[in-house]
Amino acid sequence: MPDFKNMDITRREMLALAGAACLPMAEGFAADVVADPTRIFPDGEKPKDYRLGKPKTFNDYFPFTPSKTLKEWEVRRQRVREQILVANCLWPMPERTELKASIHGKIDKDDYTVEMVSFASTPGHYVTGNLYRPKGKGADEGKHPAVLFAHGHWQNGRFHVDGEKAAEASVKSGGEADIVRGRYFMQAVPVTLARLGFVVFQYDMIGYADSTAIEHILKSGVPHPEGFADAEGELRLQSLFGLQTWNSIRSIDFLETLPDVDAKRIGITGASGGGTQSFMLAAVDDRVQAAFPAVMVSTAMQGGCVCENCSLLRVGTGNIELAGLFAPKPLAMSAANDWTRDIMTRGYPELQELYRLYGEGAVKKVKAKAWLEYPHNYNQHAREMMYEWFNEHLQGKPGAVKEATFEPLLTAKLAVFDEAHPRPQDELGAKELRKAMAESSDRQIAALAPKDAKSLAEFQRVMQGALRAMIVDELPRKITVHNGPTEEKLPDGVTLHKALLGRTDEADVIPTCALLAAKYDQTVAIWIHPQGKASLLKDGKPRAEVQSLLDAGVAVLAGDLLGTGELAFEKPFFISEIYAGFTYGYNRSLLAQRVHDVLTMINFAQVTWKADRIHMIGWEEFGPIAVLAVAAAGKAVTKLSADLNQFRFENITKTDDPMMLPGAVKYGGLPAFLAMCAPTEVLVHNHKGTASGKLPKAAYEAAGASAKLNREEGKLSAAKVVEWLVK
Secondary structure, three states, rough: OOOOOOOOOOOOOHOOOOOOOOOOOOOOOOOOOOOOOOOOOOOOOOOHHHHHOOOOOOOOOOOOOOOHHHHHHHHHHHHHHHHHHHOOEEEOOOOOOOOOOOOEEEOOOEEEEEEEEEEEOOEEEEEEEEEEEEEEEOOOOOOOOEEEEEEOOOOHHHHOOOOOHHHHHHHHOOHHHHHHHHOOOOHHHHHHHHOOOEEEEEOOOOOOOOOOOOOOOOOOOOOOOOHHHHHHHHOOOOOHHHHHHHHHHHHHHHHHHOOOOEEEEEEOOOOOOOOHHHHHHHHOOOEEEEEEEOOOOOOOOOOOOOOHHOOOOOOOOOHHHHHHHOOOOOEEEEEEEOOOOOOOOOOOOHHHHHOOOOOHHHHHHHHEEOEEEEEEOOOOHHHOOOHHHHHHHHHHOOOOOOOOOOOOHHHHHHOOOOOOOOOOOOOOOOOHHHHHHHHHHHHHOOOOOOOOOOHHHHHHHHHHHHOOOOOOOOOOEEEEEEEEEEEEHHHHHEEEEEEEEEEEOOOOOOEEEEEEEOOOOOOEEEEEOHHHHHHEEOOOOOOOOHHHHHOOEEEEEEEEEOOOOOOHOOOOOOOOOOOOHHHOOOOOOOOHHHHHHHHHHHHHHHHHHHOOOEEEEOOOOHHHHHHHHHHHHHHHEEEEEEEEOOOOHHOOOOOOOOOOOOOOOOOOHHHHHHHOOOOEEEEEOOOOOOOOOHHHHHHHHHHHOOOEEEEEEEOOHHHHHHHHHHH
């Protein structure tokens, strides 16, 4: 029998976790809603589950608690890094196609040169910018360190010039030394770095300066005008943010092709949105050796533009931790009187603690400084801090650096495209580019189809990483049983056990019920149904198919997944109408939350019920949830039966669809998730091709488990399903 020790809770505590009324029962599974024995709490009591409240947004609080040991951190770091890559549509990394780089129009200054650059980060999409190189004083001898400069959201990007009044105010406040630097701070960075001996590539954000094939600016109150906010984009994880991150990665590829660049000494800097680009690239590309994100790393606002957000990106994490993924490499940051104002007390101490895991000396490689007398900026004080940081860590020259004035170049001189160098004829707009990206991604995923044990292992590695990121979860090692299991006797010797479950590190609550007969052979069937635990009973007794399981010695465990039964919503699950990434970037999708609840129940069956065998049964529209849970749980489940309900992720057309799972189509949809279940014995039905195709068959053949894959296009009766489970 299960071990129910040390699980007591007071009546007051139990009521504090109470739930709402059940949803109406689906046809064929009507339950006794007047006096439902499976209810845990009285009507009118609401469970204190954070998921029933307002969703998290980029304007909330994002504290970071460092791991206690380096070993724990390295595991966490790998998980978060994979999450970033999946969110950015970079898992697996896309093909690095020919850059077709063009460098032209050299402008000679006294101690540096400026050139115009364009290259194709992916066929049909071009990265544009200016290349600054050192000149004189031995600049032509040997290789130089290089710095990427991501400009952020200042108007016109690298072409940005502040007005006279704004520049005068900057000089008067002490933020800038002269009007030139006050107006042309966007040029001050690459000019000064080039004078110090760095090769600098200042590249455009999408939609800025010369990068105009795709619009960038988020129009007030409407989705992105060129489609980077629709359901297809979510299902394929296509986003401006992901494309921009890929442009940053390819910018390093470009720098590596230059004969005067030392590929082992590359840094990146940028302010505001450019700061976001900086720490994101540093987190996922090991070639970056030093980073300086200005006025962006914070426990407060995480970035309010579509180019700083995408689904999955910050679920369970935030900018402090994302910046910390760079540890123990040199990381410095500036703050101002904006959302970064508290960095010295909230964020920086935790980053120091994180760096200390790598040794006391590593703490010197993380630095932050706040200038609260200035608003949001990348002024001379922050720039000089950056120069000093890169000079020390990429050139081995510690010490203060003073920025000198310079003769600025007019916008027309910096433009990449002109009559002699027109825009590429193969340049694509958003619609055509997204189609090409989807086709390329589909080829990559198709190539992962298993053929033998080795390719099956690679398929599982890639897909497990993707699914972990899509649901932002995995089978937990430990859960919290908030109360129970309490026992109630039902007719015919059946015992009803009630318990509230949750994750140890989350404030979630899952009301569950389990039915147990006198005979129990250490097998638990997890019953996943749209009506939750209430669907176990009819007229106060186990329904016939449940009784059949009990008679076979199988305990039956059911729960109210988020949005059902006692976890029913009072209001619809909120999704931002402007951009779903503003919601799914900080919160699991509803489908992912329900898979999360099932994974919690699997642990409960393993630990509390001491189950040797776990069966999973997914009914009606919750059948795909069961498939996803088994795919995520690995070998924890012995048998899976799922009604696929004619469902296809490809048919989802709205971002607020309850079955929305960002990334699902990119990674092959339901057939791919079913293939991930190999070698678990499965019976899927009611699909008419949804689960057919070559991928599940190939995976089960590669696993040597062809006989364990059972597919029926028609809908099976509950009796047939139970018969298969207990045979």
